Amino acid sequence: MNHPTPLAELRKPLPEALLDALRAVFGERLSTTQAMREHHGRDESSYDPMPPDAVVFAQSTEEVAAAVKLCASHEVPIIPYGTGTSLEGHILALRGGVTIDLSQMNAVVAIHPQDLTATVQAGVTRKQLNAELRDTGLFFPIDPGADASLGGMAATRASGTNAVRYGTMRENTLMLTVVTADGRIIRTGSRAKKSSAGYDLTRVFVGSEGTLGIITEVTVRLYPQPEAISAAVCSFNTTADAVNAVIRTIQMGVPVARVEFLDENGVRSINAHDKLTLPEKPLLLFEFHGSDMGVAEQAQTVQEIAFEFNALGFEWATRPEDRSRLWQARHNAYFAMLQMRPGARAISTDCCVPISSLAECILDTQADCEHHGIIYSIIGHVGDGNFHVLLMVDPNDPEDVARAEGVNARMVGRALSMDGTCTGEHGVGLHKMDFLVQEHGEEAIDVMRTLKHALDPKNIMNPGKIIRW
Amino acid sequence: MNHPTPLAELRKPLPEALLDALRAVFGERLSTTQAMREHHGRDESSYDPMPPDAVVFAQSTEEVAAAVKLCASHEVPIIPYGTGTSLEGHILALRGGVTIDLSQMNAVVAIHPQDLTATVQAGVTRKQLNAELRDTGLFFPIDPGADASLGGMAATRASGTNAVRYGTMRENTLMLTVVTADGRIIRTGSRAKKSSAGYDLTRVFVGSEGTLGIITEVTVRLYPQPEAISAAVCSFNTTADAVNAVIRTIQMGVPVARVEFLDENGVRSINAHDKLTLPEKPLLLFEFHGSDMGVAEQAQTVQEIAFEFNALGFEWATRPEDRSRLWQARHNAYFAMLQMRPGARAISTDCCVPISSLAECILDTQADCEHHGIIYSIIGHVGDGNFHVLLMVDPNDPEDVARAEGVNARMVGRALSMDGTCTGEHGVGLHKMDFLVQEHGEEAIDVMRTLKHALDPKNIMNPGKIIRW
Numbered sequence: 060m061n062h063p064t065p066l067a068e069l070r071k072p073l074p075e076a077l078l079d080a081l082r083a084v085f086g087e088r089l090s091t092t093q094a095m096r097e098h099h100g101r102d103e104s105s106y107d108p109m110p111p112d113a114v115v116f117a118q119s120t121e122e123v124a125a126a127v128k129l130c131a132s133h134e135v136p137i138i139p140y141g142t143g144t145s146l147e148g149h150i151l152a153l154r155g156g157v158t159i160d161l162s163q164m165n166a167v168v169a170i171h172p173q174d175l176t177a178t179v180q181a182g183v184t185r186k187q188l189n190a191e192l193r194d195t196g197l198f199f200p201i202d203p204g205a206d207a208s209l210g211g212m213a214a215t216r217a218s219g220t221n222a223v224r225y226g227t228m229r230e231n232t233l234m235l236t237v238v239t240a241d242g243r244i245i246r247t248g249s250r251a252k253k254s255s256a257g258y259d260l261t262r263v264f265v266g267s268e269g270t271l272g273i274i275t276e277v278t279v280r281l282y283p284q285p286e287a288i289s290a291a292v293c294s295f296n297t298t299a300d301a302v303n304a305v306i307r308t309i310q311m312g313v314p315v316a317r318v319e320f321l322d323e324n325g326v327r328s329i330n331a332h333d334k335l336t337l338p339e340k341p342l343l344l345f346e347f348h349g350s351d352m353g354v355a356e357q358a359q360t361v362q363e364i365a366f367e368f369n370a371l372g373f374e375w376a377t378r379p380e381d382r383s384r385l386w387q388a389r390h391n392a393y394f395a396m397l398q399m400r401p402g403a404r405a406i407s408t409d410c411c412v413p414i415s416s417l418a419e420c421i422l423d424t425q426a427d428c429e430h431h432g433i434i435y436s437i438i439g440h441v442g443d444g445n446f447h448v449l450l451m452v453d454p455n456d457p458e459d460v461a462r463a464e465g466v467n468a469r470m471v472g473r474a475l476s477m478d479g480t481c482t483g484e485h486g487v488g489l490h491k492m493d494f495l496v497q498e499h500g501e502e503a504i505d506v507m508r509t510l511k512h513a514l515d516p517k518n519i520m521n522p523g524k525i526i527r528w
Numbered sequence: 529m530n531h532p533t534p535l536a537e538l539r540k541p542l543p544e545a546l547l548d549a550l551r552a553v554f555g556e557r558l559s560t561t562q563a564m565r566e567h568h569g570r571d572e573s574s575y576d577p578m579p580p581d582a583v584v585f586a587q588s589t590e591e592v593a594a595a596v597k598l599c600a601s602h603e604v605p606i607i608p609y610g611t612g613t614s615l616e617g618h619i620l621a622l623r624g625g626v627t628i629d630l631s632q633m634n635a636v637v638a639i640h641p642q643d644l645t646a647t648v649q650a651g652v653t654r655k656q657l658n659a660e661l662r663d664t665g666l667f668f669p670i671d672p673g674a675d676a677s678l679g680g681m682a683a684t685r686a687s688g689t690n691a692v693r694y695g696t697m698r699e700n701t702l703m704l705t706v707v708t709a710d711g712r713i714i715r716t717g718s719r720a721k722k723s724s725a726g727y728d729l730t731r732v733f734v735g736s737e738g739t740l741g742i743i744t745e746v747t748v749r750l751y752p753q754p755e756a757i758s759a760a761v762c763s764f765n766t767t768a769d770a771v772n773a774v775i776r777t778i779q780m781g782v783p784v785a786r787v788e789f790l791d792e793n794g795v796r797s798i799n800a801h802d803k804l805t806l807p808e809k810p811l812l813l814f815e816f817h818g819s820d821m822g823v824a825e826q827a828q829t830v831q832e833i834a835f836e837f838n839a840l841g842f843e844w845a846t847r848p849e850d851r852s853r854l855w856q857a858r859h860n861a862y863f864a865m866l867q868m869r870p871g872a873r874a875i876s877t878d879c880c881v882p883i884s885s886l887a888e889c890i891l892d893t894q895a896d897c898e899h900h901g902i903i904y905s906i907i908g909h910v911g912d913g914n915f916h917v918l919l920m921v922d923p924n925d926p927e928d929v930a931r932a933e934g935v936n937a938r939m940v941g942r943a944l945s946m947d948g949t950c951t952g953e954h955g956v957g958l959h960k961m962d963f964l965v966q967e968h969g970e971e972a973i974d975v976m977r978t979l980k981h982a983l984d985p986k987n988i989m990n991p992g993k994i995i996r997w
Contacts, residue, residue, distance in 0.1 A: 171882065171884065173775075173779060173883070173884035174882035174883055174884045174885075175778075175779065175883070176882065215724055216722075216723075216724040216728075217724075218722055222722060226699070227722050229722070229728065229731075230695070230699050239971075239975060243971050243974075244971070245968075245969070245971045245972040245975055246968070246969065246972060247972065248949075249944075249947050249948055249949045249967065250882045250947040250948070251880040251881060251882065251913060251914075251943075251947070251948045251949040251952065252880065252882075252883070252912045252913055252914075253685075253687055253691060253696050253698070253880055253912050253914065253949075253952050253953065254685075254880060254949035254951065254952060255684055255685040255686075255735055255878075255949075255951045255952065255953050255954060255955040255956070256949045256950055256951050256956060256960075256963075256964055256967055256968070257735070257956055257964050257968065257973075257976055257994055257995065258732065258735065258736060258740075258976045258979055258980075258994070259685070259698065259728075259731045259732065259734065259735050260968075260972060260975060260976065262698075262728045262731035262732075263727065263728065263731075263732060263979070265728065266724055266726070266727065266728055267727060271727075282781060283779070283780060283781035285781075306642075309644075310642060310644070310752070311752060312751060312752035312754075350825055352821060352822075352825055353821075353822055353825065356819055356821055356822065409724075411720040411721065411722055411723060412720060413640065413643035413645065413719045413720060413721075414642070414643055414644070414721070415640070415642035415643045416643075443721045443722050444720060444721055445720075445721075445722065474720075475718075478718050478719040478720070479718055479719070479720045480717075480718045480720040480722075480723035480724075480725045481725055482723065482724045482725050483720065483722050483723060483724065484722065484724050485724060486724040487724070487725060487726055491725075494725075495725055495726050498718065498725055499714075499715070499725070499726065499729075500714070500715065502708075502712050502713065502714045503714040503715060503716065503729060504726075505712075506708060506714055506729060506983070507726055507727045507729065509982050509983060510727055510732070510979065510982065510983075511727075512982070513978050513979065513981070513982030514975070514978060514979075525726055525727070526726065
């Protein structure tokens, strides 16, 4: 459904010479089977698969560089692949080419607990890293829901539930190892917490979605595990009350670690999926990190704010297993929603607006969904002004799809008019290229294009994503 | 003293046609007097002045764009100028050209207190912004010491004393208005707190020191004024004890707002300059922000750590006037030190290392200074692993200068071997171009050069800074 022209005319069979050369490097770790290609031509977006012509499994930065050099010499597209959990078609092989699967680059290169840093290969997932950190008393906070690879998270500038307190991959990536479009290997920074040493190459590549180079190693910041953690759930009669409570919390500078919103449709879906009995009303999930005293103080403040906005209760989850169950349910919201309309696919939106406009943006979008009779739910990292509308559509009904895309487009227009962005954390991929132009304007897009042309003059790095050539 | 060749051969008189065209735009706000040119050819570095050929005072982004277009058509260098407080020769007119003084672009464009953001013209200084914010209950934390302009602070990726808690200009700049090298006006982002919308143009220009474009407006994050602030000073018998106390504080995740180190030379100089009576021993200055309870708790923890590392006392400064006096003295350290050796100039270094290496890096550098009989002091934003050695030299004694530069070069080598950076916050300018290559390696520098060539193909934007063409 709903895919752009796969540019079949630009799709040529891979040269035999390239395949032979790749086989010499990767041996059994090169695959051209249909099953393998299809697996790598699909993400969690609503797009139909677009398989690459071949897949190689890299085990080192040097192997990635070798693959890039070979593909560059044949001007064949290269697509990096981590866990395939992106939501905007990032890893679809629009023009064919070679997918470099980085999942076997899953070594934790170095943990420096005394410096609060870790360096990992791009294929290491966030859960793997946190498992390895368990004995150090430290943790890596960025949590986009999926157990994504750190390479992929850097490439999409991911964030998620903890970003309101700890920032996103933008703030938490100290440096990268990157293979450039001509196959050179560079290090983009140092392990110093701050630096004014020249152009910020780290942040040139963070969020570049594989279109400027391939991230093969990531050095991230770590944080001491908080002395105390507590969580609370809190229902409201109206979305406006729930969101306004969040806005007040942020404006008062309460350092909440997480604050998530689910509308009543979202609550209903996770109740069904995770056998919970939450009131089917707009819901906030809070998590507080700090000292025992600090957590108690934060919770007290937030509770007062919640009741000021007519909260129906404020229920604690201090036992780790209760907290895990709640957050797991929150993370399942996407899949839970899919079950609310069997056979449907979800179009996921991702606006982020300045916090004072959040309630208005959500309410207008809800009204638009209701007006068009769409099955939807809204979940959000509301502390950052970021929310997702999951629009459930029948992929075989073009009108249904068009209705949902209409809601999305109007919501993006609304967010941009509020000085917000079309994507808080999912990235642009294939799906938001037009929104990106709308957000930045032709002049700024042209500066982005200048960067792309300069760093990838043959247009072989994940071509056709983010901006048009 | 100590300046690179001013590239006199590249210095041509300004074409009369350009001067006429600039005069048509700027009228009386164009100056070619020697006094004005010399004023704009000097910063707070140890370099001799290198004046531009003309200075224009811009009052709008459109005027900046007009000046850039005119200079571009004549291939004449353009240098942006804020308050002239840079430390690495950033605003010296190495090849002549036109300096665009942005100090008259000093309007606060918009404050959105409910979103915790402010948009200002590039010439607004941090003190001016904070004065305008006073009634909102918010503040802008970045404090590099000098009352720098926000445009200049963004251009050098500045930080300073509060960065340990609030981050640097990298984390706190939401978006910029930039005039590109061909005179187009772009906006690099939105006011959303986070975004994955395409290449991170904001951070391409933050830290680019005027070499890729001219920043004309800056949108920054604001923070609620903390409910409580307290400060404390704490002396130690040894530098090692002081620095190790900081390392432990950071590793434990105590959210200190400021933690500054002064060695005994630094303390002696501010005692003399500010008529203080601090013990002439290695000193830490702390500031704590939070709730009454949170501040008390942080202070208690830090006090315990300090005594564990043999602190000689822990003295409170809770009255605002005492705090101001202490921080003013800290900010005066540079000028105080200048008075310790009349006629001398200061070479200021700016390493930043992963926190666990900080004590070793400082101690080895101290030993090196002592060994060479240099008059110096060390002050540092030690919570970030960042410190400055002020090396006092006789500008007319080449051997003296060479000795100091030797200390600097060895210290940078030491910091890089510890995975640190040659500049935590001052930037590269003229002074650290070789260090930058040493830090990043030729391949990464080449990627930076690719960006420069792509965004400034005529090499007219502050040419000769950061990287060699």
